[in-house]
Amino acid sequence: VIDPGSCANVASSLMVEMLGLPARDHSRPYKLQWLNNSGEILISYQVLVPFKVDKYEDEVLCDVVPIQVSPLLLGRPWQFDKGTTHDGRTNKYQFMH
Numbered sequence: 001v002i003d004p005g006s007c008a009n010v011a012s013s014l015m016v017e018m019l020g021l022p023a024r025d026h027s028r029p030y031k032l033q034w035l036n037n038s039g040e041i042l043i044s045y046q047v048l049v050p051f052k053v054d055k056y057e058d059e060v061l062c063d064v065v066p067i068q069v070s071p072l073l074l075g076r077p078w079q080f081d082k083g084t085t086h087d088g089r090t091n092k093y094q095f096m097h
Helices: 013-019 075-080
Strands: 011-012 024-034 041-053 057-064 085-087 092-094
Touching: 011 013, 013 057
Parallel strands: 011 057
Antiparallel strands: 024 041, 041 057, 085 092
């Protein structure tokens, strides 16, 4: 999922566990509230996630969070790094890689 409203790239903790991706301590742990209704959660781990969409392959550094919406959520950091352009009419993103 690409989410321009998210200020972080996030990976599902379940996906990280199932794929055996090596998580590392977050360089600047912080608290998040928007992911659930049970209060704030501490984001204390990051993981480098390799992914592929058709012929496009990339790796993105993500915060590990207990989400179930999507295994991978690409937020504004990824969009900024890639210089993406979103066409709201077709709901397509474009960028040079």
